[in-house]
Amino acid sequence: MPSFLLDSARVGWQGAYFTDILGAPEGIVDHGHERYCLQRSLHREARRTLGRRAWQEMPVGFSVWRPGDEQRFHWRTGGRSQFLFIAPDRAATVLGHDRPLAGLGHETPSHSPVLELIFDALLADLAQGSPAGSLVGDSLIAALVAHLSAPAVRRSNGLSAQARDRAIDCIEARFAEPLSLQELADAAGLGIRHFSRAFRTATGRSPHQYLLHRRVEQAKVLIRQGLPLAEVAVQCGFSDQSQLTRTFARHVGATPGRFRSLAR
Numbered sequence: 322m323p324s325f326l327l328d329s330a331r332v333g334w335q336g337a338y339f340t341d342i343l344g345a346p347e348g349i350v351d352h353g354h355e356r357y358c359l360q361r362s363l364h365r366e367a368r369r370t371l372g373r374r375a376w377q378e379m380p381v382g383f384s385v386w387r388p389g390d391e392q393r394f395h396w397r398t399g400g401r402s403q404f405l406f407i408a409p410d411r412a413a414t415v416l417g418h419d420r421p422l423a424g425l426g427h428e429t430p431s432h433s434p435v436l437e438l439i440f441d442a443l444l445a446d447l448a449q450g451s452p453a454g455s456l457v458g459d460s461l462i463a464a465l466v467a468h469l470s471a472p473a474v475r476r477s478n479g480l481s482a483q484a485r486d487r488a489i490d491c492i493e494a495r496f497a498e499p500l501s502l503q504e505l506a507d508a509a510g511l512g513i514r515h516f517s518r519a520f521r522t523a524t525g526r527s528p529h530q531y532l533l534h535r536r537v538e539q540a541k542v543l544i545r546q547g548l549p550l551a552e553v554a555v556q557c558g559f560s561d562q563s564q565l566t567r568t569f570a571r572h573v574g575a576t577p578g579r580f581r582s583l584a585r
Contacts, residue, residue, distance in 0.1 A: 326401075327444070332451045334458040335501055336411025339443055344399035350392045357407040357422060358386040359465075361440050362430050364400025371395060382430025383437075385469060387421055403440055407462065414503070415466045415514045422469040439465045450560060452536075452568040453529035459502035460517045460528060467514050480523040484509040488520060489531070496535045497558035502528060537572045540565060544581050553577065 322345060329339040351371060361383050367376045371393045386392065388409050413419040425431050439461050446457040480488070491508040492500065505528055506516035521527050526534065536557045543553045554565035569577050 327447055329443075329447055329458060332447065332455050332458055333499070334455050334462065335503055336408035336414075337458070337462050338406045339404070339447065339458070341401070341403045341444065343401050344396075346399050347395070347397040348399065349395050352393075353391045354386045354388055356388060356409065357412060358390075359405040359407070359436070360384045360386070360430075361403040361405075361436070362400075363402060364398075366396050366398045366400065368394045368396050377429075380430055382426055383433045384426035384430050385422065385424050386427070387424050390424065390427075403444070405440070405443070405462070405465075407466065411462075412466050415463045415512075416470050417512050417514065420470075422466065425469070435468050436465065439468075449567065450564045452559060452564050453532050454499045454558070455501050456505075456529035456532055459513075463502065463513050463517065480509055480511065480519045484511060485520070485523040488516075488528075489524070492528075492532055492535055496532060496539065497556060499558075500532065533568060533572065537569055540569055540577065541573075541580065544577050545584050547581075550577050 324343040326341040326343060327339075328341070329337070349371070362379065362381055365381060366379050368379050369376045376397075409419070412422060425433070442461055443458060446453075446461075451457065488505050488509040491505055502516065503513055505520070506513040509516060509520070511519060517527055520531070524531060536559065540553050540557045543556060544550070548556070550565060551562045554560075554562045557565065559565040559568065566576055569575075569580070573580060575583065
């Protein structure tokens with residue numbers, strides 16, 4: 322049986338799910354895909370198409386399977402793999418059309434520096450407990466979908482001052498709540514594919530960086546007021562006190578307790 326190392330179930334990305342798996346030594350895949358399935362193989366394994374005798378050595382790399390694609394093979398010498406599943410309607414929302422994404426690595430996994438960076442960033446955010454909620458994952462998945470789209474579409478011209486202010490007002494009003502990239506893009510009146518880049522250009526921060534900055538700044542206020550740290554975490558949108566402490570220390574350079582003692 323496989324061992325599940327990490328997944329995105331708790332974060333609740335829109336239309337997407339990530340899992341990190343240590344696979345069984347051998348087994349059979351025999352199914353068709355209903356969603357986009359991006360697989361990052363972190364090990365070499367042998368595969369044999371069902372009904373054939375010859376084995377093929379498969380290298381480390383990425384494969385992208387589209388809805389309707391089929392996989393039917395026996396594997397051995399299994400190891401660690403990461404999977405990202407994306408619903409077709411989520412990809413269509415990001416792109417603004419329903420043309421399919423490009424497939425990749427069906428015969429043999431492909432090397433992709435862009436996909437490696439995105440998968441590493443998704444994994445790092447999940448390992449940290451996703452302190453910005455779904456914003457990091459939603460933004461990275463939008464970038465991934467845009468990278469795989471073909472043909473490319475024209476980029477946005479950016480955010481107007483009014484659109485920027487509407488997105489910021491949304492963060493200010495709801496920084497302690499779960500906040501999705503789609504909601505921020507809707508507030509700005511911009512498609513989700515272009516929103517993150519335009520927001521960064523307009524503010525100097527990505528949406529999740531802006532949200533975390535706002536949460537940390539509010540935490541400073543509440544810590545100075547003497548509220549218990551567990552209560553500070555709740556009021557600032559962190560899942561618990563430990564997530565508050567980790568995020569606060571990364572941004573401020575001191576733990577909340579140390580900050581409180583210095584602020585006295």
